[in-house]
Amino acid sequence: MRIRSVELRTTLMINAMYGLVEDRDAPGVGAYLAVRTPAVPDYWYGNCLAMPRLPAAGELPLWESLFEREHPSAEHRVFLIDAPEGIGGPSDGEPAATEQQASWQAGLAEFAAAGYELSAHDVLATDTIRRPALLNEDFDYRPVRTDEEWEAVLEASLAINAGQPGYTRGFLERKFKAIRSAVEGGHGAWWAAWEQRSGGRVGEPAGGRYAGERRAGERPVANLGLFWSGGLARFQDVETDPDFRRRGICRSLVYSACASITASGGGAGRGSGSPRPATLFVIKPEDDAVRRIYESVGFSFLERSVDLCKLIGRA
Numbered sequence: 001m002r003i004r005s006v007e008l009r010t011t012l013m014i015n016a017m018y019g020l021v022e023d024r025d026a027p028g029v030g031a032y033l034a035v036r037t038p039a040v041p042d043y044w045y046g047n048c049l050a051m052p053r054l055p056a057a058g059e060l061p062l063w064e065s066l067f068e069r070e071h072p073s074a075e076h077r078v079f080l081i082d083a084p085e086g087i088g089g090p091s092d093g094e095p096a097a098t099e100q101q102a103s104w105q106a107g108l109a110e111f112a113a114a115g116y117e118l119s120a121h122d123v124l125a126t127d128t129i130r131r132p133a134l135l136n137e138d139f140d141y142r143p144v145r146t147d148e149e150w151e152a153v154l155e156a157s158l159a160i161n162a163g164q165p166g167y168t169r170g171f172l173e174r175k176f177k178a179i180r181s182a183v184e185g186g187h188g189a190w191w192a193a194w195e196q197r198s199g200g201r202v203g204e205p206a207g208g209r210y211a212g213e214r215r216a217g218e219r220p221v222a223n224l225g226l227f228w229s230g231g232l233a234r235f236q237d238v239e240t241d242p243d244f245r246r247r248g249i250c251r252s253l254v255y256s257a258c259a260s261i262t263a264s265g266g267g268a269g270r271g272s273g274s275p276r277p278a279t280l281f282v283i284k285p286e287d288d289a290v291r292r293i294y295e296s297v298g299f300s301f302l303e304r305s306v307d308l309c310k311l312i313g314r315a
Contacts (some may be wrong), residue, residue, distance in 0.1 A: 001023060001032060001033050001050065001052050001082075001282060002031075002052075003050075003082055003245055003304060004082055004084055005082050005083065005084040005127065005282070005305070006084070006099075006122075006123065006282060006302060006303060007084070007231065007282060007284055007303060008050065008080055008081075008082050008281050008290060008305070009122040009232065009308075010030075010227075010232050010233075010234035011045075011080060011234070012033065012035065012050065012249070013227065013229050013230075013234065014036050014182075014188075014231065014234060015037065015045075015046055016237060017185070017187045017188070017227060018037045018039070018040070018043075018046055018178045018181075018182060019035070019036050019037035019038055019039065019040075019046060019178075020034075020035070020036045020037075020178075021034075021036075021050075021053050021286065022033050022034045022035075022036070023031055024066075024070075026062070026066055028059070028062050028196050029059065029062060029063070029122075030068070031052055032049055032050060032052055032066070033049065033050035034049060034052055034070045035047060035048050035049065035050060036070075036071075036250070037123055037178065039174060039177065039178050040171070040174040040175050040178055041073075041074075042075075042168075042171050042174075043174075043175055043262075044053050044078050044166065044309065045080070046074045047071055047074060047076075048067075048069055048071075048078035048079065048080055049063070049066060049079050049080070050079070050081075050082065050271075051069060051078040051080065051081045051082065051100060052080055052082050053081070053082060053083065053089070053104075053259040053307075054083050054087070054104035054107060054108065054109065054306070055079075055081075055090065055104070055105045055107035055110075055111060055246050056100075056104060056106075056107045057103045057106035057107050058076075058107070058110075058112065059107055059110075060107070060110045060114060061112055064077065065078065067079070069237050075085060075311065075312045076309065076310065076312060077116070077122070077307040077308075077310040077312070078307065078308070078309045078310075079307060079309075080307050081306040081307055081308070081309070083304065083306045084123075084302060084303035084305075084306075085303075085305060086117070086120055086304030087105075087108060087118070087120050087304075087306055088101060088104075089104045091099050095268035095310075101187075103211060105241070108308075111146065112310050114310070115174075116308045116309065116310040117304070117308070117309050117310065118306070118307075119305075119307050119309065120209075120304060120305065120306050120310055121247075121284050121285065121286065121304070121305045122284075122291070122297070122303075123282065123283070123284050123301075123302045123303045123305050124224050124282075124284075124285060124286070124291065124294050124298075124299035124300060124301060124302060124303075124306065125280050125281060125282045125283070125299060125300070125302040126206070126280070126281055126282050126298040126299045126300065127281070128298055129255060129259055129262060129281070129297055129298050130260040130296075130297050131173050131255060131297075132251055132252075132255060132296040132297050133296075134248050134251075135248065135252045135255065136247055136248040136249050136251075136252045137252070139167075139193040139194055139211065139221065139249060139252070140193070140194040140218070141191065141192075141193050141194075141252060141253050141257070142191065142194070143189045143190065143191050143192075143229040144183075144190045144191065144192050144220075144223070150176065150190075150194070151282045152181055152192075152218075152219060152220055153176070153190065153192055153220050153223050154172055154173065155191075155238070156219065156220045156221070156223060156241065157172055157176075157237070157239060158172055159241070160239045160240070160241060160242070161239075163272040165311065166312070169309050172264070176207065176302075177238035179225060182227065183225075187227055187228070187229065188225060188226055188227030188228060188244070189225075189226055189257070189261065190223065190224070190225050190226075191223065191224055191226065191239075191253060191256070191257040192220035192222065192223040192224075192253075193220065193221050193223070193231045193244075193249050193250075193252065193253045194218045194219070194220055194221075195218060195220075195221050207249060216222065220239065221243075221244040221249060222239060222240040222244065222249050222250055222253050223237075223238075223239055223253075224236070224253060224254065224257065225237055225238070225239040226257055226258070226261065226281075227259075229232075231279055232279070232280050232282060233279045233280065233281045233282065234282045234283070235254070235282070235283040236279070238254070238283075238290075250290075250293050251293045251296055251297060254293065254294065254297055255297045258281055258297070262279065267287075282297060282302070284305050286301070
């Protein structure tokens with residue numbers, strides 16, 4: 001399947017690091033992708049299908065049958081969509097294009113009527129990280145490396161996502177195991193903001209204070225993943241403890257991770273890896289408040305992202 005969307009390309013890039021992304025073809029819809037994460041079967045967005053375009057009118061039964069064929073025991077349905085123009089789809093203004101857009105809108109309406117949640121977000125990107133005017137230097141910003149640090153980040157993520165559907169301890173343990181494997185394979189890095197300050201400046205390259213291990217009394221108050229391949233780098237699961245929000249910590253963490261990775265290849269030691277030169281950093285912010293964080297370090301609009309999600313048994 002030929003992919004136009006940079007956001008979808010980077011999503012599948014990460015999925016391939018965790019599991020499998022396989023080409024498929026079916027009458028009526030053509031080429032599509034089957035995504036599997038065998039080690040984390042309850043990872044909704046890691047066990048899904050990728051559509052080559054917005055679904056057309058009448059295609060809902062076909063797409064659902066294809067999903068059930070690929071993921072027969074799944075308790076969810078997720079479709080990633082290659083639609084960088086957003087829910088309106090591409091158009092040149094010609095009558096045929098207008099008719100096609102009407103079909104896509106009808107197709108999305110059929111999915112909505114069947115209980116699917118439509119998510120459409122702006123995607124931001126930059127190839128030049130800008131130091132923001134205000135940085136919170138009261139925390140250590142460094143990659144997660146030791147068993148103790150990985151466990152601390154898992155516990156922090158569990159607390160941050162408490163009450164969210166699907167975020168059980170078992171799910172996060174399986175997911176972080178897959179994440180750690182990808183990191184230690186040199187495909188990315190997982191960063192955290194640690195509450196106890198130990199000196200040094202924000203964004204200092206590895207070999208400085210990032211070279212240390214977790215100290216007694218430290219705890220992660222924010223964390224994120226950054227994975228790269230082929231000149232693209234994608235953020236994943238950027239999280240901040242609610243008690244530490246609106247203090248510039250996330251902005252400082254994003255800047256520190258990007259600046260250190262760009263300058264020194266992500267740090268010394270096992271699993272540090274390195275994105276290629278002229279890396280395009282990509283992020284999909286969930287709301288305007290998060291968007292402003294990324295804009296403060298140089299991100300700007302790139303395209304739109306669209307997906308459909310349904311949990312079985314929910315209206």
